[in-house]
Amino acid sequence: MNQTKEKYLIALDMDGTLLNKDHIISLETLNYLKKLNKDGHKIIISSGRPIRNIISFYNELELTTPIICYNGAYIYPGKEINFPEYCFSFPQAKIKSIIQDIGYDHLDNVILETNKDIYLLKDDETLEVFFTKNNMNVHLGPIEENLNEDTMTMLIKVKDEKDNHLVQEAVDKHPNIKLRFWSGKWLDISEIYFSFINKGKALQKICEYFKIEPDHVISFGDASNDIEIIKYAKYGFAMKNAEDDLKKHAKYITEFDNNENGIIMELKKIGL
Numbered sequence: 163m164n165q166t167k168e169k170y171l172i173a174l175d176m177d178g179t180l181l182n183k184d185h186i187i188s189l190e191t192l193n194y195l196k197k198l199n200k201d202g203h204k205i206i207i208s209s210g211r212p213i214r215n216i217i218s219f220y221n222e223l224e225l226t227t228p229i230i231c232y233n234g235a236y237i238y239p240g241k242e243i244n245f246p247e248y249c250f251s252f253p254q255a256k257i258k259s260i261i262q263d264i265g266y267d268h269l270d271n272v273i274l275e276t277n278k279d280i281y282l283l284k285d286d287e288t289l290e291v292f293f294t295k296n297n298m299n300v301h302l303g304p305i306e307e308n309l310n311e312d313t314m315t316m317l318i319k320v321k322d323e324k325d326n327h328l329v330q331e332a333v334d335k336h337p338n339i340k341l342r343f344w345s346g347k348w349l350d351i352s353e354i355y356f357s358f359i360n361k362g363k364a365l366q367k368i369c370e371y372f373k374i375e376p377d378h379v380i381s382f383g384d385a386s387n388d389i390e391i392i393k394y395a396k397y398g399f400a401m402k403n404a405e406d407d408l409k410k411h412a413k414y415i416t417e418f419d420n421n422e423n424g425i426i427m428e429l430k431k432i433g434l
Contacts, residue, residue, distance in 0.1 A: 170434065171204040171374045173230075173365050173391050174425065176211060176219065178384035179401055182421045187219060194426040195223055198434055206230065206368060208361045210353070210387055212275055212315075213238045215294055227368070233355065233387050234364035235314045236277070245371055250359050251276075251312030256336060258306050260354065263332035264318065268325040270350065272305055273317035281309050286319070316354040323350045342386050353387075362390020380432065382416070382425050383408060399428055 172195075174180045182188055187195075199205050205223065208230040209216055216229055226241035237248040252274075261272060266283075273289065274281040279299045301308040318329050326343060329352050333341045338358065344351040361383075369379060381388075381395035384404040389411045392398035400412035403419035416424040 167433065168378065169202050169204075170432075171206060171369060171372065171379045172198065172429070173206045173208045173361075173379065173381040173395065175361075175383040175385070175388050175391075176207060176209040176216065178403060178420055179382050179388075180207070180219070180420070180425065187222065188423055191423050191426050192222065194423075194429070198429070199224060203434065204372060204374065206365065208365065208381075208383075208388075208391055209233075212236075213277065214296060214298075228371075230361055230364040230368070232275075232315045233353070234359050234361045234390075235355070237364050237367060242371075245368075248364070248367060249314065250356070251314060252316050252354075252356070254309050254312050256339065257309065257313065257316055260316075260318075260329075260332045260336070260339075261305050263335065264320075264325075264328050266304075268320055268322075268328055269318065270321045271319040273315070273319070274305070274309065274313040275315045276311065276313050279311070279313075281305060281313065317351060318354065319351045321350075326350075326352060329354075360390040361388060362394045365391050365394055380429070382428075384420065397428075397432060399425075 195205055204227055205225055206227050207216055207220055210233045213231050228240050228242050228245045229238040231238055235250045239245040239247050271283045271286050280295060281301045320326060330341055333339055333354055338356055340355055340357045342353050376394055377396040379395035380397040381391040382399045383392055384401040386407050388408055392412050398413045400409045400415050401420055401424055402416045409415055416428050418424040418427050
């Protein structure tokens with residue numbers, strides 16, 4: 163990779179990428195990215211999280227760019243006031259059909275969200291790190307009774323990960339709807355999404371707005387929901403700690419992981 167002072171758009175996943183094991187941005191990474199931002203590079207946060215669980219990091223980095231939330235289902239303009247807000251909603255009829263096919267006997271929880279409302283079967287504090295309920299309208303109980311709107315996300319948590327095949331079978335009945343399972347200690351959680359909604363499509367919209375071509379895009383991720391942003395960018399990095407599935411699609415793999423400032427080590431090699 164050549165040393166360069168050209169301006170780039172840098173797309174960063176959060177958990178397992180930008181954030182370390184303590185769910186914070188290290189001081190070294192924070193200061194380096196703030197300097198790049200002041201130098202004129204566009205830094206984009208790209209996450210499966212809702213906006214309320216991203217905004218504090220966005221402000222900490224002193225960013226003004228749009229934010230990719232819910233794995234591309236929602237693009238928040240941020241301080242880029244002329245950027246058109248984008249939102250894709252998951253039809254509630256599809257949600258209810260999938261839940262019915264899985265069966266409540268196999269479900270530990272269902273997590274559905276808009277920017278104002280959260281729908282859950284029950285409270286689950288273990289998910290707070292990703293989906294805090296601050297200032298949200300929380301609806302607990304059977305989804306078919308409580309849900310009266312389309313949502314931006316659909317997560318399923320089964321009682322036993324052996325029941326994940328029931329989720330897959332329910333999803334397979336619906337064209338254009340796909341399923342991905344979380345990794346690590348979250349193997350009982352799966353995300354249901356439309357095949358045309360992903361971080362890569364959202365990143366493309368942002369690049370088109372700023373008139374930035376893929377050969378001036380650098381992206382970093384650690385999981386299968388990052389495949390599209392990794393493939394879109396000229397410099398697409400899977401973190402050293404990334405899932406093997408992502409590494410298969412990556413042009414590059416970072417020398418260091420998310421606990422070792424892996425992002426900025428590679429940005430320095432590029433010459434930023």
